[in-house]
Amino acid sequence: MSESRGQDGLISPDAVLIRASERLAHQFAGMVSEETVERVVFESYASLGRTASVKTHLPSLAEKFARDRLTALAQSKGLIAKGVPEVLYVCVQNSGRSQMAAAITRHLAGDTVHVRSAGSQPAGGLLPEVVTVLEEAGISVGDEFPKPLTDDVVRAADAVITMGCGDACPIYPGKRYLDWELADPAEFDLDGVRAVRDEIRANVESLLAELTPVAH
Structure with missing residues (x-):
C-alpha cells in the first residue's frame, strides 16, 4: 500500500492514523465496529492536538489513547471482563x-x-x-x-x-x-x-x- 507523504517526505498523520485504526479494528473485532474505531482514533488525535505542547509523537499517543478508550467502551458494554x-x-x-x-x-x-x-x-x-x-x-x-x-x-x-x-x-x-x-x-x-x-x-x-x- 502506498503511503501519503508530505513535502518533507514524512508519512502524513492521516495515513498513520488510518494504519492505527486498522490495527485497533483488528484488536477489537467483534466488539467495536470499524467505523467506531476510526472515529475514536481521529477524535483522540484531534482532542490531544488541541493541547499537546509537542506534536512529534502525537499519532502514537492518539493510538494509545484510542486503545484505552476502546477498551473502556468494550468494558462498559460487558464485552471485556473487568478482572x-x-x-x-x-x-x-x-x-x-x-x-x-x-x-x-x-x-x-x-x-x-x-x-x-x-x-x-x-x-x-x-x-x-x-x-x-x-x-x-x-x-x-x-x-x-x-x-x-x-x-x-x-x-x-x-x-x-x-x-x-x-x-x-x-x-x-x-x-x-x-x-x-x-x-x-x-x-x-x-x-x-x-x-x-x-x-x-x-x-x-x-x-x-x-x-x-x-x-x-
Missing part, C-alpha cells in the same frame, strides 16, 4: 493531582487495580515539579500525558475520584463518586508539591484498603 476494580481520577488539567493519584495507585496496588486519569481541560504536559516529586518517591511517569475526559472512561469506571473539576464529570448510577479536596500543585514550590503528593498518597492508601481489602 480488577477500575478507578478513574479526574482533575482540571490532568497535569498534577490526577496524574499523581494515578501514578501512586499503580505504584502501591500493582495489578490489583486498573487506573485511568483525565482532565476536564487538559494541559499540554505534566508539571515538571510533579514529575520530580514522584521520581523522589521512586515512581516514574515517563510515558504519561494529559488526556481529555471522555464519556467512555467514566462509564467503565467503578470508582470516580474528582479533584477540583466541579461538575465537569458526568454522573452515572451505580458508580462510586468521591471528591478529594486537594490544593493545585501548580500553585506551589517543590515543598508544597511534596505535601500534596503525601496527602494524595494517604487518600490512595485509604481507597485501596476499601477496594482491595485482601491485598491490604
Whole structure:
C-alpha cells in the first residue's frame, strides 16, 4: 500500500492514523465496529492536538489513547471482563493531582487495580515539579500525558475520584463518586508539591484498603 507523504517526505498523520485504526479494528473485532474505531482514533488525535505542547509523537499517543478508550467502551458494554476494580481520577488539567493519584495507585496496588486519569481541560504536559516529586518517591511517569475526559472512561469506571473539576464529570448510577479536596500543585514550590503528593498518597492508601481489602 502506498503511503501519503508530505513535502518533507514524512508519512502524513492521516495515513498513520488510518494504519492505527486498522490495527485497533483488528484488536477489537467483534466488539467495536470499524467505523467506531476510526472515529475514536481521529477524535483522540484531534482532542490531544488541541493541547499537546509537542506534536512529534502525537499519532502514537492518539493510538494509545484510542486503545484505552476502546477498551473502556468494550468494558462498559460487558464485552471485556473487568478482572480488577477500575478507578478513574479526574482533575482540571490532568497535569498534577490526577496524574499523581494515578501514578501512586499503580505504584502501591500493582495489578490489583486498573487506573485511568483525565482532565476536564487538559494541559499540554505534566508539571515538571510533579514529575520530580514522584521520581523522589521512586515512581516514574515517563510515558504519561494529559488526556481529555471522555464519556467512555467514566462509564467503565467503578470508582470516580474528582479533584477540583466541579461538575465537569458526568454522573452515572451505580458508580462510586468521591471528591478529594486537594490544593493545585501548580500553585506551589517543590515543598508544597511534596505535601500534596503525601496527602494524595494517604487518600490512595485509604481507597485501596476499601477496594482491595485482601491485598491490604
